[in-house]
Amino acid sequence: MAPSAPSITSTMSTRATTPRPSSYRYKSEKRGMTYNIMLVGQSGLGRRTFLNTLCEREVIPASEAPNPDTANVADPMRFDTYEVKLEEEGTHISLSVIDAAGFGDGLDNTSCFKQLQDYIEAQFDEVLVEESRIKRNRRYRDHRLHVLIYFIPPTGHSLRELDIELIRRLGEYVNIIPVIGRADSLTVDELQTFKRNVMRDIDFYKLPVYNFCWDESDSDALKENRDIMDFIPFSVVTCDEVLDNDYDSVRVRRYPWGTIEIDDDSQCDFVLLRYILLNSHIADLINYTEDVLYENYRTKKLEVGGFGEGEGEGEADEDDDEADEDEPSSASAKKQA
Amino acid sequence: MTAPEGQDYVGFDTITQQMERKFLKRGFNLNVILVGESGMGKSTLVNSIFTTHLVDSQGRRTAQEVIRKTTEISPVTQTLEENGVRVRLTIIDTPGFGDQCNNEGCWVPVIKYIKDQHAAYLARELKPFRDRIINDTRVHACLYFLNPGSRGLRPLDVEVLKRLTEVTNVIPVIAKSDSMTSDERTLFKRRVKEEMAFHRISTYPYTSDDDDEEDRMLNASIRDLIPFAVVGSEETIDVDGTSVRGRRHGWGVINIFDESHCDFVHLRNFMLRTHLSDLVEVTAQRHYEQFRTSQLRQIKELRDQQSAAAAAGVLPGAVVPQPPTAPLPHQPVAQV
Numbered sequence: 018m019a020p021s022a023p024s025i026t027s028t029m030s031t032r033a034t035t036p037r038p039s040s041y042r043y044k045s046e047k048r049g050m051t052y053n054i055m056l057v058g059q060s061g062l063g064r065r066t067f068l069n070t071l072c073e074r075e076v077i078p079a080s081e082a083p084n085p086d087t088a089n090v091a092d093p094m095r096f097d098t099y100e101v102k103l104e105e106e107g108t109h110i111s112l113s114v115i116d117a118a119g120f121g122d123g124l125d126n127t128s129c130f131k132q133l134q135d136y137i138e139a140q141f142d143e144v145l146v147e148e149s150r151i152k153r154n155r156r157y158r159d160h161r162l163h164v165l166i167y168f169i170p171p172t173g174h175s176l177r178e179l180d181i182e183l184i185r186r187l188g189e190y191v192n193i194i195p196v197i198g199r200a201d202s203l204t205v206d207e208l209q210t211f212k213r214n215v216m217r218d219i220d221f222y223k224l225p226v227y228n229f230c231w232d233e234s235d236s237d238a239l240k241e242n243r244d245i246m247d248f249i250p251f252s253v254v255t256c257d258e259v260l261d262n263d264y265d266s267v268r269v270r271r272y273p274w275g276t277i278e279i280d281d282d283s284q285c286d287f288v289l290l291r292y293i294l295l296n297s298h299i300a301d302l303i304n305y306t307e308d309v310l311y312e313n314y315r316t317k318k319l320e321v322g323g324f325g326e327g328e329g330e331g332e333a334d335e336d337d338d339e340a341d342e343d344e345p346s347s348a349s350a351k352k353q354a
Numbered sequence: 355m356t357a358p359e360g361q362d363y364v365g366f367d368t369i370t371q372q373m374e375r376k377f378l379k380r381g382f383n384l385n386v387i388l389v390g391e392s393g394m395g396k397s398t399l400v401n402s403i404f405t406t407h408l409v410d411s412q413g414r415r416t417a418q419e420v421i422r423k424t425t426e427i428s429p430v431t432q433t434l435e436e437n438g439v440r441v442r443l444t445i446i447d448t449p450g451f452g453d454q455c456n457n458e459g460c461w462v463p464v465i466k467y468i469k470d471q472h473a474a475y476l477a478r479e480l481k482p483f484r485d486r487i488i489n490d491t492r493v494h495a496c497l498y499f500l501n502p503g504s505r506g507l508r509p510l511d512v513e514v515l516k517r518l519t520e521v522t523n524v525i526p527v528i529a530k531s532d533s534m535t536s537d538e539r540t541l542f543k544r545r546v547k548e549e550m551a552f553h554r555i556s557t558y559p560y561t562s563d564d565d566d567e568e569d570r571m572l573n574a575s576i577r578d579l580i581p582f583a584v585v586g587s588e589e590t591i592d593v594d595g596t597s598v599r600g601r602r603h604g605w606g607v608i609n610i611f612d613e614s615h616c617d618f619v620h621l622r623n624f625m626l627r628t629h630l631s632d633l634v635e636v637t638a639q640r641h642y643e644q645f646r647t648s649q650l651r652q653i654k655e656l657r658d659q660q661s662a663a664a665a666a667g668v669l670p671g672a673v674v675p676q677p678p679t680a681p682l683p684h685q686p687v688a689q690v
């Protein structure tokens with residue numbers, strides 16, 4: 018339940034999203050902050066409607082009925098990208114959302130993890146190459162994933178093997194925020210129990226979900242971030258229709274037994290999650306990706322790619338001899354870093 | 355006994371009462387298997403239908419519990435009694451089904467269990483001195499749980515349903531349908547029916563030549579509802595002074611017996627109040643018969659082979675070389 022949600026969102030509004038200096042990110046206000054989100058989860062958990070509700074417009078149109086003969090065929094994973102321009106509290110965001118369709122929908126899903134990992138690494142590799150160019154492209158658009166929203170089904174029990182494997186394998190490449198899709202199928206008590214069970218699993222299996230408290234130097238934010246972590250996984254219900262009242266439009270889902278209001282934070286965590294994603298923590302998520310995740314990847318990649326013999330033998334020479342074709346001046350790049 | 359006692363009255367219409375008395379004494383068996391991923395609401399639904407806590411949910415609720423790697427079969431038997439009628443109810447849960455990253459073959463233990471019950475019954479039937487009444491462990495109904503919110507059947511559903519419908523009566527349900535709006539439900543049901551028709555998956559009830567007009571209409575209305583969008587609950591909630599069996603959300607209370615909320619009443623009536631004896635009968639007359647025919651045919655073929663081998667002077671048990679039934683590739687056809 019979210020009795021403290023209002024206080025969190027009100028204190029968070031005072032934290033401006035000041036872009037911190039980065040060696041790579043272009044800060045042009047007009048172009049907007051580059052922000053890349055991936056949505057992963059089995060079909061039927063509301064990924065697509067989540068995007069529409071998040072952007073407050075129909076980004077992904079409702080799909081037509083699939084042919085009956087496609088029911089038994091699992092589509093291979095697709096990465097459908099949607100570009101949206103948003104403005105949040107004065108900040109322009111050039112949002113790119115990648116919907117990882119087909120994850121977990123087949124009989125044998127073990128190849129899904131590798132496909133996701135390859136995708137994420139490919140974005141890192143592009144940046145690695147771009148960074149190393151002698152003449153860099155001013156208009157280069159960074160496609161590194163800043164956050165991966167992972168949809169868990171509302172079983173009410175604990176995490177499944179699929180969930181555990183996904184977080185375990187991808188947590189070192191991208192910030193993973195787990196959410197509960199279709200959370201309106203759980204009662205208040207069931208939701209609390211489920212969240213608790215999921216958190217226990219995360220602790221027990223040491224799953225690398227995004228740690229909101231990674232920046233321990235920022236003591237003001239630390240308390241707030243600890244409170245936010247109590248909400249994980251965030252319960253998400255997505256908007257079906259908009260009711261127009263006299264004074265307001267309300268986003269709802271209508272059932273024969275009642276109507277749930279999406280924007281009511283006592284009924285689901287959608288508003289909180291949206292605020293975190295697009296306002297209060299956008300800078301944190303981007304910075305962690307660039308300063309930590311990417312740097313770790315880069316170091317690993319260059320170590321592996323650069324050396325055939327042992328280390329410490331004059332790194333510059335080794336790089337020149339054994340560097341990848343794509344990295345003609347990786348030696349100079351290393352010196353700059 | 356209000357039968358007219360005229361001289362022309364024979365009285366054989368009392369057979370129904372005679373049968374009822376015998377039935378009351380004997381009771382009957384009902385075996386239901388639950389197939390679906392964990393967290394679909396299987397245990398809650400079955401406990402709701404029989405208004406008794408029959409089975410515990412087998413879902414993993416603590417971090418220390420090991421995650422299942424295969425589908426387990428766990429039958430639980432209880433005897434229930436209502437107005438003097440006793441039923442030996444066996445609920446077979448299938449924890450682990452569909453829960454892994456790789457679900458290839460997760461249906462094999464389920465199909466094997468169902469066939470094993472047919473085989474056990476056949477074995478007892480074929481005994482020279484067989485029991486007067488064979489204990490019926492054959493699966494009479496399979497509740498197959500669909501995932502709400504998916505666009506329709508998933509690849510796993512298609513594979514499993516094809517195989518399940520060949521060996522038992524399958525009733526598809528959506529157990530946690532309280533996260534679907536009315537429109538979503540209608541759309542989902544339509545898609546599922548289209549996909550089942552396309553893949554020639556035939557679920558219970560079946561059409562039969564014995565059906566009269568009333569049966570046909572009833573079955574048509576049942577088929578219209580399939581898959582049943584139900585909500586299960588073992589809790590009673592107080593709503594404006596009345597106790598209802600339901601679920602309380604922050605935005606409303608679901609009454610599972612309310613037909614505008616879900617199909618629970620229809621499912622329960624269908625399974626227990628209108629088609630219960632039909633489920634048992636169809637299992638015996640259709641699924642068991644099919645199994646029996648194919649088994650006896652195989653036994654006959656085996657015996658024919660063995661007697662042919664004996665006639666040819668080969669010791670029984672020796673491997674009899676069979677002539678190739680088709681020409682081997684890249685070789686001339688064998689001259690036999």
